[in-house]
Each structure stands twice: as C-alpha cells, then as structure tokens.
Amino acid sequence: MSAAASHIECRQGDIARQDDIEAVVNAANAAxxxxxxxxxxLHRAAGPELAEACRPLAPIQPGQAVITEAFGLPNRHVIHCLGPVYGVDEPSDELLADCYRHALELAEQHGITSIAFPALSTGAFGYPAAxxxxxxxxxxxxxLPSCPAVKRVRFVLFDAASAELHQRTLTALGRRD
Incomplete structure (x- = not known):
C-alpha cells in the first residue's frame, strides 16, 4: 500500500479519548x-496496570519506542516514544523522526491498522512546533509505504492552533486528507 492510500488526519482533541483508533502514542519520559x-x-485513563506493564521496559533512550497493552484506554495498545529534549538530545531532528518511524514500525509488526500521535517533544521538551x-x-x-497494515494515522493536537499548523504542514507536503 502506498502512503497515498493511507489516510492521514490532523485534529484537535484528547489523545486519551480516541476510541476509534487501535493504538495511541504516548509522549513518554525515559522511565x-x-x-x-x-x-x-494516558496513565490516568489507562489505570495503574499501564505503569506496571511499562516498568520492565524502562528506561528507553530518545528516539526509541516500545509497546504495551492499553488497559483502561479505549485502544488495544499504547506505543511509548521518548522524544528528544530540544537543544539537549542531538541530533534532535533525527531522534524526533526516529520516534515516528519506530512507532509506525511497531504498529506494522503488531498488525495495527490505526494509530494516533500527539505532537511529540513540543511540550515540556521544548521542540519548536512548526x-x-x-x-x-x-x-x-x-x-507509510513500508507499513501496509497501517491504514490511518491521526495527529491529535491539544489546541486548535496546533491542529491548524499540522494541517497546513500536511497540505504543504502535498497531502490534502
């Protein structure tokens, strides 16, 4: 399947309330x-079982991703990615790209057809939003072309400005989904 056959969408919302998505991505910390x-x-919505499932997988390094069950979330899985701290973890652009790449590779390996991402590293880790x-x-x-199982990718953004930025960026990159 080509990337053109996959649906990419950008919307404002709550990453913990994506009940039509199989896997949500956690903007994780190393632990x-x-x-x-x-x-x-995500941890509040999933319940304490998520922390228990994460414990043996930690610590992870910037750019890495690991997968767990979703427990109390309305999804099957949570994919945990550690994004780079901007200006600290270098090369930050490659490490940030690795997060998205590794999350999609895990989705493909687990037959996940839909995945929702937040804007990794843009909050406390200080990555410039654009x-x-x-x-x-x-x-x-x-x-996406190397992940044929993944049919839908959703970017779930905290506020309207971030959703608009992502949609404008997607359009500028040649997609109008």
Missing amino acids: LRSGGGVAGA EAARIALATVLAI
Whole structure:
C-alpha cells in the first residue's frame, strides 16, 4: 500500500479519548512513568496496570519506542516514544523522526491498522512546533509505504492552533486528507 492510500488526519482533541483508533502514542519520559501532559493523561485513563506493564521496559533512550497493552484506554495498545529534549538530545531532528518511524514500525509488526500521535517533544521538551510538525509529517509520509497494515494515522493536537499548523504542514507536503 502506498502512503497515498493511507489516510492521514490532523485534529484537535484528547489523545486519551480516541476510541476509534487501535493504538495511541504516548509522549513518554525515559522511565515510562506518568507525568504531565500526554503521559499523565494516558496513565490516568489507562489505570495503574499501564505503569506496571511499562516498568520492565524502562528506561528507553530518545528516539526509541516500545509497546504495551492499553488497559483502561479505549485502544488495544499504547506505543511509548521518548522524544528528544530540544537543544539537549542531538541530533534532535533525527531522534524526533526516529520516534515516528519506530512507532509506525511497531504498529506494522503488531498488525495495527490505526494509530494516533500527539505532537511529540513540543511540550515540556521544548521542540519548536512548526519544525516538529514538519519532521513528524514528512517522516510519516516517508515511512507509510513500508507499513501496509497501517491504514490511518491521526495527529491529535491539544489546541486548535496546533491542529491548524499540522494541517497546513500536511497540505504543504502535498497531502490534502
């Protein structure tokens, strides 16, 4: 399947409430523990079993991804990615791209047909939003042809401005889904 046959969408919403998606991506910390932002929201919604499942998989390095069950979330799986801290973890662009690449590869390996991403590294890790959106969307577009199981990719953004930025970036990269 080509990337053109896959559906990519950008919308404002709550990553912990994507009940029509098989796997959600956690903007994880190295210890795979609950925290603020996306990690806190997903851990709260999933329940304490998520922390138990994560414990033996930690620590992870920037750019890495691991997968667990989703427990109390409405999804089958959570894919945990550690994005780079902007200005600290280098090369930050490659490490950020690795997050999206490794998450899609895990989805493919597990036969996951739909996946939802937050804007990795743009919160507490300080990645500039426009640059992060360009890297995320360009990487997803490049990797999707090698992930035929993945039919739908959703970017779930916290606010309207982020959703609009991602949609504009997707359009600029040549997709109008």
